[in-house]
Amino acid sequence: MAKTGDTVRFLNSVGGGRITRIEGKIAYVEEDGFETPVLVNELVVVLPAGHEAAASGPKKMFDQKAFDEGRKKTRENPKTVKEEAAPEALPVVETERGEKINVVLGFEPSDVKNLGRTRIAAVLVNDSNYFLQFNVMVRDEEAKAWKNLYQGEVSPNELIDIASYTQDTISEMERVVFQAIAYKKGKPFQVKYPINVSRKIDLTKFFKLHCFRPGIYFDTPVIEVPLYTER
Numbered sequence: 172m173a174k175t176g177d178t179v180r181f182l183n184s185v186g187g188g189r190i191t192r193i194e195g196k197i198a199y200v201e202e203d204g205f206e207t208p209v210l211v212n213e214l215v216v217v218l219p220a221g222h223e224a225a226a227s228g229p230k231k232m233f234d235q236k237a238f239d240e241g242r243k244k245t246r247e248n249p250k251t252v253k254e255e256a257a258p259e260a261l262p263v264v265e266t267e268r269g270e271k272i273n274v275v276l277g278f279e280p281s282d283v284k285n286l287g288r289t290r291i292a293a294v295l296v297n298d299s300n301y302f303l304q305f306n307v308m309v310r311d312e313e314a315k316a317w318k319n320l321y322q323g324e325v326s327p328n329e330l331i332d333i334a335s336y337t338q339d340t341i342s343e344m345e346r347v348v349f350q351a352i353a354y355k356k357g358k359p360f361q362v363k364y365p366i367n368v369s370r371k372i373d374l375t376k377f378f379k380l381h382c383f384r385p386g387i388y389f390d391t392p393v394i395e396v397p398l399y400t401e402r
Contacts (some may be wrong), residue, residue: 173198173211176220180387182213182397190214215273215400217387263327263356269300271401272353272363275388276370277330278341283383283392286338291377293334293344295398296388297325301363305351307333309343317348330388341377346370349398368399 173179173190179200180187188202198214199206275296282289297303303325308317321333336344347370353363376382376394383392 173214173216174220177216178218179214179216180395180397181209182215182400187214187217215397215402263300265300265327268402269298269327270361271299272301272303272366273298273400273402274303274349274351274366274398276347276349276396276398277386277389278336278377278394278396279389279391280383280393283380286378286380286383288337291336291338291341292332293336294330294393295321295325295333296330297327298388299353300327301353301355301360302326303351303353305349305366308348308350310346320347338377342374344372345374347372347398351399366399370396370398372396 173193175190175193177190178188179190179198181200186202186207188200188207190198191201191206192199193211196211197208198211200209200214201207275298277294277296279292279294280286280289281292295305295307304323305325306322307320309320310316311318323331323333325331334344349366349368349370351366353366354360382394385391386393386395388395
């Protein structure tokens with residue numbers, strides 16, 4: 172449960188900050204000198220009160236080393252990483268917080284100063300101790316049906332690029348469905364319910380430079396959209 176002093180992110184929209192006070196079910200979140208009233212159950216705690224953020228930015232809530240190495244390997248040679256799979260995979264480093272699953276969809280532009288032309292990578296972040304066998308679907312408005320965008324597996328505390336867009340094509344991501352099965356390999360674990368969530372993304376933010384900023388999982392300017400959390 173969120174409390175005064177916690178640093179939080181909004182569950183259903185971009186942004187966040189520090190909780191200055193809570194009145195009933197409403198929390199007041201301060202960011203850049205402005206307070207925003209938000210329902211407590213629509214907040215995700217990313218830095219509990221009393222914990223100091225790292226000097227270089229927000230404290231990461233999962234294993235940073237595993238995350239960085241996974242990101243580097245995936246982007247430099249994605250086919251090789253996929254083919255090498257389990258036998259040569261790095262050991263899974265678990266964290267206490269990672270027993271509760273948190274999944275985020277990040278949108279990372281190649282050149283944030285040239286939003287009109289740059290490619291925008293859609294990146295799935297698995298902030299948990301679990302492997303996720305997942306499926307991301309987007310709405311096909313012309314067919315009035317859903318279509319698969321990406322199917323695959325993401326390792327604990329890692330990210331995976333699932334698509335690439337421009338401002339002209341980002342409208343395909345307005346409505347997203349995320350489904351996943353969580354499990355561990357080679358060790359006992361607590362069974363999780365299958366995940367099935369739907370999110371509507373505010374596309375107007377992709378045309379506003381100030382909406383792209385370093386987030387909890389990225390040091391570069393991004394828009395982070397929470398997909399699912401148990402925290």
